[in-house]
Amino acid sequence: MATAIMDLPEKEYILPGTRTCAGCGLPIAYRHILKALGPKTVVTLPACCLTILHGMYPKTPVAVNSVNNTFASTAASASGLVAGLKVTGREDYTVLAMAGDGGTFDMGIQALSGAAERQTHFIYVCYDNEAYMNTGVQRSSATPAGAVTTTTPVRPKEQPKKDFIQIMEAHHPAYLATTCSSYPADLYNKFVKAKEIRGTRFIHLAVPCPAGWGFPTRQTVKMGRLAVETAVVVLYEVEDGRFRLTGKSLNMAKTGRKRPVSEYVAGQARFKKMTPEQVEAFQQWVDQRWERLLERAGI
Amino acid sequence: MGRNKILTGNEAAALAAKLCRVQVVAAYPITPQSKIPEVLSEYVERGELDAEFVRVESEHSAMGVCISASLVGARAFTATASNGLAYMHEQLHWAAGARVPIVMPVSNRGLGAPWTILNDMQDTMSQRDTGWIQLYCMDNQEVLDQILLAYKVAERVLVPVMVCFDGFRLSHTMMPVEIPDQDQVDAYLPPLQAPYHLDPENPVNINPVVLTDPLPGPDGRPHPGYMGFRQRLQEALESSLQVILEEGRLFKEHFGRSYEDPLYRYRTEDARLIFVTMGSLSSEATEAVDILREEGVAAGVIGIRVFRPFPKKALREALAGKETMAVVEKAVSYGYEGALASEVKAALYGLNGAQPLAANFILGLGGKDVKPADVCEAARRALAFSGPDEVPDRPIWLSNEV
Numbered sequence: 001m002a003t004a005i006m007d008l009p010e011k012e013y014i015l016p017g018t019r020t021c022a023g024c025g026l027p028i029a030y031r032h033i034l035k036a037l038g039p040k041t042v043v044t045l046p047a048c049c050l051t052i053l054h055g056m057y058p059k060t061p062v063a064v065n066s067v068n069n070t071f072a073s074t075a076a077s078a079s080g081l082v083a084g085l086k087v088t089g090r091e092d093y094t095v096l097a098m099a100g101d102g103g104t105f106d107m108g109i110q111a112l113s114g115a116a117e118r119q120t121h122f123i124y125v126c127y128d129n130e131a132y133m134n135t136g137v138q139r140s141s142a143t144p145a146g147a148v149t150t151t152t153p154v155r156p157k158e159q160p161k162k163d164f165i166q167i168m169e170a171h172h173p174a175y176l177a178t179t180c181s182s183y184p185a186d187l188y189n190k191f192v193k194a195k196e197i198r199g200t201r202f203i204h205l206a207v208p209c210p211a212g213w214g215f216p217t218r219q220t221v222k223m224g225r226l227a228v229e230t231a232v233v234v235l236y237e238v239e240d241g242r243f244r245l246t247g248k249s250l251n252m253a254k255t256g257r258k259r260p261v262s263e264y265v266a267g268q269a270r271f272k273k274m275t276p277e278q279v280e281a282f283q284q285w286v287d288q289r290w291e292r293l294l295e296r297a298g299i
Numbered sequence: 300m301g302r303n304k305i306l307t308g309n310e311a312a313a314l315a316a317k318l319c320r321v322q323v324v325a326a327y328p329i330t331p332q333s334k335i336p337e338v339l340s341e342y343v344e345r346g347e348l349d350a351e352f353v354r355v356e357s358e359h360s361a362m363g364v365c366i367s368a369s370l371v372g373a374r375a376f377t378a379t380a381s382n383g384l385a386y387m388h389e390q391l392h393w394a395a396g397a398r399v400p401i402v403m404p405v406s407n408r409g410l411g412a413p414w415t416i417l418n419d420m421q422d423t424m425s426q427r428d429t430g431w432i433q434l435y436c437m438d439n440q441e442v443l444d445q446i447l448l449a450y451k452v453a454e455r456v457l458v459p460v461m462v463c464f465d466g467f468r469l470s471h472t473m474m475p476v477e478i479p480d481q482d483q484v485d486a487y488l489p490p491l492q493a494p495y496h497l498d499p500e501n502p503v504n505i506n507p508v509v510l511t512d513p514l515p516g517p518d519g520r521p522h523p524g525y526m527g528f529r530q531r532l533q534e535a536l537e538s539s540l541q542v543i544l545e546e547g548r549l550f551k552e553h554f555g556r557s558y559e560d561p562l563y564r565y566r567t568e569d570a571r572l573i574f575v576t577m578g579s580l581s582s583e584a585t586e587a588v589d590i591l592r593e594e595g596v597a598a599g600v601i602g603i604r605v606f607r608p609f610p611k612k613a614l615r616e617a618l619a620g621k622e623t624m625a626v627v628e629k630a631v632s633y634g635y636e637g638a639l640a641s642e643v644k645a646a647l648y649g650l651n652g653a654q655p656l657a658a659n660f661i662l663g664l665g666g667k668d669v670k671p672a673d674v675c676e677a678a679r680r681a682l683a684f685s686g687p688d689e690v691p692d693r694p695i696w697l698s699n700e701v
Contacts (some may be wrong), residue, residue: 042497055508056509057514064499065499065503067367067506069393070390076355076364077363079364080365080367080375084368084375086351087323088322090497110357111360114355114357
């Protein structure tokens with residue numbers, strides 16, 4: 001199933017007036033997620049950048065019902081929504097849990113692991129901007145090696161990013177997909193598909209952050225595309241254990257065209273302290289994963 | 300109409316939840332409350348209770364499930380104790396702030412470190428300021444009754460309720476309990492009327508960021524700032540005392556047992572010495588009073604059933620003019636004294652001339668046995684003080700410790 005931008009539903013669920021930073025990748029993605037899921041969606045979210053997007057009481061620009069919860073309990077809250085909607089006869093609602101990398105890779109992992117093991121019927125989106133952006137760009141376990149953050153200000157982060165997607169795959173969710181805000185059609189298709197699947201659906205969403213990564217706000221879409229074109233982010237889905245590359249990544253696999261990681265690194269101030277050796281190590285890490293994924297895809 | 304059964308406190312709590320037709324149960328094992336979710340999961344799996352049972356991976360998540368289930372209109376239930384309750388702490392504040400009518404029995408147990416699985420009240424007393432109503436039980440009949448009452452109150456005032464009962468002393472002790480028929484409970488407790496419904500045409504953002512000052516909404520009317528919400532929570536708890544007593548009276552009409560007094564009272568009228576206690580300690584104090592009365596000491600007991608909201612007026616009236624009070628409790632506000640002692644003394648502030656001499660005794664921590672003789676010892680020590688200046692400015696530990 002392929003959807004062209006012109007074929008997307010015209011109905012908007014994010015009205016003008018979101019409070020995200022200029023150039024934020026999150027509203028681009030969220031707009032298409034909600035287009036795919038429709039009005040009978042209940043979102044649960046912890047304190048994060050998405051909370052800011054949802055606005056301040058008594059107004060909100062988001063036109064679906066949403067519930068705010070504590071930082072570690074997004075998946076628990078979603079479990080409660082699923083149970084509560086079921087016993088009150090409203091199983092036609094889609095429960096969407098959405099948290100950042102801090103609220104997922106770090107603090108939310110326990111509740112998410114529990115809910116996934118229970119095969120809870122909900123969609124969990126980790127929007128990953130690779131640090132605690134809402135609190136001011138502190139290091140998370142999703143921060144890549146070589147990045148300067150406000151808690152790795154002098155010596156950039158030494159450890160590579162936690163391979164959280166593999167952790168989630170080890171839970172054998174009914175559906176798992178990776179997405180990027182710069183590819184809304186790919187993202188839309190995956191959420192349309194996810195909506196119809198029963199069980200736990202985990203979707204990783206790569207979201208460039210101009211404020212935290214250090215690039216001009218007009219380059220958000222470009223930076224997301226660079227992430228995919230360099231295979232720092234790979235678009236794929238795993239359905240019933242079957243792996244499939246999608247969108248741009250599938251295209252790259254077929255054509256063999258992959259840009260060097262140095263192009264991605266060069267455009268971001270957070271990587272300014274990386275040495276050529278560290279960039280080379282990053283390239284090797286990306287290449288090795290890309291080869292593994294090509295092998296899984298049978299390409 | 301009703302039948303008698305011999306039940307442990309935990310069994311009484313689980314049965315009460317079933318009688319209340321709870322719709323979502325989320326619980327995590329911790330001694331001494333584990334039997335509650337065990338019994339409930341059996342009810343659910345046998346089809347005796349039509350509920351979703353979410354076998355969560357932590358207490359933090361148990362409360363997270365209950366909050367969100369409650370927000371979409373389901374009657375939610377969990378149970379915990381000790382470190383499990385402490386692990387829930389953040390969620391307790393959230394539940395009260397979100398104004399969800401969750402009911403949670405807690406079988407009171409001491410907190411680590413060092414580890415103890417046995418009873419005291421440090422766990423729930425430490426959650427005093429979370430915005431929950433706290434009811435304390437003396438026996439297993441009260442455990443069952445207070446859970447029924449708790450849902451009625453919680454759903455009227457939209458404040459969650461903790462029903463506290465002593466771990467092992469009640470949770471694992473079998474006592475006769477009169478169990479009402481399902482019809483009786485249905486007549487007392489109607490299905491939950493959710494305060495709002497999810498409407499895709501009129502979506503809402505529940506519990507978002509709230510600024511410090513009121514702001515106009517889309518309709519131009521001012522909406523509360525953070526303090527406005529918090530003041531409403533306080534006012535809801537203040538007004539809940541009247542609701543608890545009203546429902547306690549109504550309880551008598553339905554079930555024959557009255558809870559229209561926030562205090563348990565035993566031989567207080569002519570007493571010169573009053574024990575002020577909570578939970579099952581009130582039972583030990585009652586026995587102690589009989590012993591003391593035989594020795595010629597006019598003693599009495601006040602057991603605080605409703606700790607939050609605090610029954611200040613009832614306590615002032617009950618204690619004014621008494622000679623001595625011994626506040627006997629199983630929790631400490633470390634660095635000062637027992638929290639119950641502080642609160643009771645504060646309630647009596649300004650009773651010039653009619654204020655009893657107040658001594659505070661700590662006992663029974665971590666399951667330490669409390670015999671009526673120990674409570675009598677507290678009376679003798681309290682009565683030995685000839686004036687307020689003689690009472691030490693710190694609690695007296697009755698523990699025979701090394």
